[in-house]
Amino acid sequence: MSMASDLYHDMVVENEYGNYYDQFERxxxxxxxxxxxxxxxERIFENKVVVARKDYPAFGIKKGExxxxxxxxxxxAETGRSSWEVEREPLNKVxxxxxxxxxxxxxx
Numbered sequence: 773m774s775m776a777s778d779l780y781h782d783m784v785v786e787n788e789y790g791n792y793y794d795q796f797e798r799x800x801x802x803x804x805x806x807x808x809x810x811x812x813x814e815r816i817f818e819n820k821v822v823v824a825r826k827d828y829p830a831f832g833i834k835k836g837e838x839x840x841x842x843x844x845x846x847x848x849a850e851t852g853r854s855s856w857e858v859e860r861e862p863l864n865k866v867x868x869x870x871x872x873x874x875x876x877x878x879x880x
Contacts, residue, residue: 797849811849818843821863831860838863 796808806813822841824833833839842859 798847798852801847806847808849813847813849814844816842816844824860828860831862833860833862 798813801813801815802808804815806815819840819842821838824835824837824839827833827835828839831839840859840861840863842861844857844859845854846857847854
């Protein structure tokens with residue numbers, strides 16, 4: 773984690789009202805960088821820009837394109853069951869044709 777996120781994390785975990793996360797199951801995960809959201813603890817382990825070595829049709833990414841690779845771990849608070857999620861987001865994602873035309877005009 774970065775220094776800014778460490779400071780934010782310390783501020784949320786250790787505030788003047790005591791430990792905020794003590795009210796949740798598996799509160800020790802807060803000290804390992806996890807954030808509690810609706811019954812799940814989550815933490816992003818990787819968030820980086822990479823070049824695709826192959827096509828990823830599910831994400832709309834072709835071989836050789838740069839994209840953002842995000843790997844997140846989820847832990848269910850009640851049972852401790854964990855799962856991993858991998859997301860790939862194209863860097864050139866544009867919402868619709870109109871936005872694409874505006875972007876072309878802006879960058880020319």
